[in-house]
Amino acid sequence: MFVHSIHWHLIAVYFITEPPNEIELIEGETAKLKYKLSTHRFPVSFLKDFHRLTVAENITRKVSGRLKVLQITNVAPSHAGTYCMHVNGIESKRTNLIIHQIPEVIKQMSAIDRKEFIKAAKSGAAKRFYIRVMIIGEKSVGKTCLLRRLMEEPIENVISTDGIDIERRKCQVDVSTGDWHFSTCK
DSSP states (O other): OOOOOOOOOOOOOOEEEOOOSEEEEETTSOEEEEEEESOSOSOEEEEETTEEOOOBTTEEEEEETTEEEEEESSOOGGGOEEEEEEETTEEOOOEEEEEEOOOHHHHTSOHHHHHHHHHHHHHSOOOOOOOOOOOOOSTTSSHHHHHHHHTTOOOTTOOOOOSOOOOOOOOEEETTTTEEEGGGOO
16 A cells, blocks of 8 residues: 655745835836735736736836835826735735826926926925026137037127127036036026
């Protein structure tokens, strides 16, 4: 007589960490939903509004052992909804992702200006620094041409300035790097 002995091992799956119940983002930001499980032995799936999510250009899954991350870059209003993770018949708590739409005029701004808008919208304030630049020099040495080149304007047909010429321009200056963005000048 031949006897087989079978031992069933039950592996408990539970969530150690989960994202908060609600995440609010501004259109264009990145959403990260992080989950840490008690085990890495089971496949996981992410759900949005109770439907399985598929990986797309801006939706990625990062799985590293027990840590599972759903990342949505450049969020849009269409990404708003209820998210959760499903593993071995168990569902995580639900996270409501709220996406605030930015005005169309902001969408048309440069990337630097949009970033500054989002930062200001989140904090409620924006820092502005005012810089005055004076270009002075001898007669007919190219002060006007220098200004026009800095502002990325054509220098053809420049006539000599008679007396003093005062021009006011606004530019973006990244104070953290010191870079001047003349393409944003007005």
